[in-house]
Amino acid sequence: MFKFIIVTQVLALTTSAILYWLLQIKRRRHIIVLISTVFIINNIVLFYGLSNFWRDRFYVYLVLTILQGFMIYAALITAIIIVIYYGFFRQPCRPKHIQVIAVLTYISIVSVAVFNAYSPVVHRLTVTTDKALDKPLTMALVSDTHLDRWFGNRQLDKLANLINAQNVDVVMLAGDIMNDSTLYYDKTNMHEHLSKLRAPLGVYAVLGNHDYSGNQVPIAAAVERAGIKVIDNKSVLLNDSVWLVGRSDITDPNPRQSAVDLLAPIDSDKPVVFLEHSLESIDELSPLPIDLHLSGHTHGGQIFPMTTYMHWFRNVIVQGSKLIDGTQFLVTSGYGFGAVPFRLGTRAEIWVITLQSAEPTANQ
Secondary structure, eight states: OOOHHHHHHHHHHHHHHHHHHHHOOHHHHHHHHHHHHHHHHHHHHHHHHTTTTSHHHHHHHHHHHHHHHHHHHHHHHHHHHHHHHHHHHOOOOOOHHHHHHOOOHHHHHHHHHHHHHHSSSEEEEEEESSSSSSEEEEEEEEEEOOOTTBBHHHHHHHHHHHHHTTTOOOOEESOOOOOSSSHHHHHHHTHHHHHHHHOTTTTEEEEOTSSSOOHHHHHHHHHHHOOEEEOOOOOEETTEEEEEEEETTOOOOOOOOOOOHHHTSOOOOOOEEEOOOOOOHHHHHSSSSSSSSEOOGGGGGTTHHHHHHHHHHHHSOOOEEEEEEEEEEOOOOOOOOOTTOBHHHOOEEEEEEEEESOOOOTTO
C-alpha cells in the first residue's frame, strides 16, 4: 500500500510539472493553486481507491493513474516534436502550437488505448501433429474476458458474432471469465449474452485467478448455466478423436492436480489439447505428450512499458505461439482487459487454431 501512495505523489508532482510547462503559468499564486489542486484530487482518488482495495473503487484510482501516465507519454512525444521542429527550422515552436500538439497527442494516445481494448482482432494458427486425426479440428481460444462494469453485454455479443463467423468446431475459454464476482454479470443479465457462445462440439472453460477470488462456486455455476462446461482438472474426448484436458489455476484453494496426473488416465496416442489459465512452467509440460497448450493470464503486458518489461523478464511465453520439444504453446493476450479499459502496445484478440494431422487419412 505504501508503494501506491508513493507512486501517486510522484505522479501528482509530474502532472503538475507538465501542466505548468504546458500552460506557461507565470504567477506564483496560480502555480500554488495548480499544484494544490492536482495533489488534492490525486489523494482524494487514492484514498477512495484504497478504501476498496482491488475492487471497483480501486479501479477508479488505477484509471486516473494510467491517464496520468499517458500524459507523461504525450509530454515526451511533444518534446521530441519540438526538438525535431527546431532542428529543421532553427527556431522555437510557438507556445500555442506546443499546447495544440500536446493536447492532440494526449487525445490520440487515449483514443488508441481505448480502441485497442474494445476492438478485437482474430489471429490464426495451424498446428500439425504426428498423431492420427481423421479430419482437422478448429478451435476458438478466448481468455480474460473479465466480465464487469466496463466489459459486458456488448462485448459478449461481439464475441459471439466473431466466433460464429469463424465456423469453429469448439470454443475454449482460458479463465478470468469474470472480474472477481458475478455482481455485474447478474445485475446486467449477461447470462443471456454469454449463452450465445455455441459450437458443434461444445464450449469449455477453465477458471482463472480472478474467478478463484472466493467466488469460484457462483462463478462456475453461472458459467455452467450459460451452457459452458467448466473442466478444471477434467478431461473430455472431442469427437472421439482429440483429448481436451483442463487444469485449474494455481490460485485454486484446493489441491491442484499435476499435469502428469491429469494425463495418466487418457489415451495419449490421440492428440492432446491442454487448457489452463496461466502458463507457469514450460519445463513441466514440454516433456509430456501434449500437442497443444493453451493459456492466457498475461494480457501481453496490456499497457506499455509492461508490454516490453514482461517480455524481458518473464521466463515463460508472454504472448503468441512457440513450438518447444514437440508441444505447441499458445498464450493469448486476452479478449478483455481487467481493471482498466486501456490497451497500449497490445490489442484485444481471439485465436482460431486448426489442429491437423501430419499424415492425412483417406477421410481428410
